[in-house]
Amino acid sequence: MPSxxxxxxxxxxxxxxxxxxxxxxxxxxxxxxxxxxxxxxxxYGVWVAVWQTQGPAYTVISHSVLDDxxxxxxxxxxxxxxxxxxxxxxxxDSSSAEVGLLRVDVPAGPERxxxxxxxxxxxxxxxxxxxxxxxxxxx
Numbered sequence: 369m370p371s372x373x374x375x376x377x378x379x380x381x382x383x384x385x386x387x388x389x390x391x392x393x394x395x396x397x398x399x400x401x402x403x404x405x406x407x408x409x410x411x412y413g414v415w416v417a418v419w420q421t422q423g424p425a426y427t428v429i430s431h432s433v434l435d436d437x438x439x440x441x442x443x444x445x446x447x448x449x450x451x452x453x454x455x456x457x458x459x460x461d462s463s464s465a466e467v468g469l470l471r472v473d474v475p476a477g478p479e480r481x482x483x484x485x486x487x488x489x490x491x492x493x494x495x496x497x498x499x500x501x502x503x504x505x506x507x
Contacts, residue, residue, distance in 0.1 A: 424453045424502040429483065431497040441497040442485045445474050447504070452476040455502040457486060459494035467491045473505070 424447040439459045459468030468490035
């Protein structure tokens with residue numbers, strides 16, 4: 369039965385390297401695939417994070433339901449100065465069904481943050497009014 373020193377001596381004599389017990393030395397392809405997969409997932413996460421932070425941001429300041437057919441919303445839009453923005457505002461009833469929808473144009477101007485106050489006509493009594501989204505207007 370050969371000993372470890374005999375194996376090392378023969379490996380040295382004939383130019384063979386001793387085989388390490390680490391599995392990634394024996395199979396480098398799965399390790400390379402795992403590293404490549406991790407890099408791709410990380411790159412995708414960074415891309416999504418950067419994509420989501422671009423564009424105008426909005427903050428709801430207050431909302432009120434005035435009557436069965438009218439609701440009011442006050443919100444702020446943060447955008448790059450000189451950029452026109454269009455926001456979509458919607459009113460929801462107690463079952464979360466949309467009962468009012470309004471597109472609000474925020475004209476370009478030198479301010480970074482602009483406050484808007486809008487009234488929505490609703491088809492039935494709303495319980496909440498929200499900004500659904502805001503996007504820059506091309507042109």
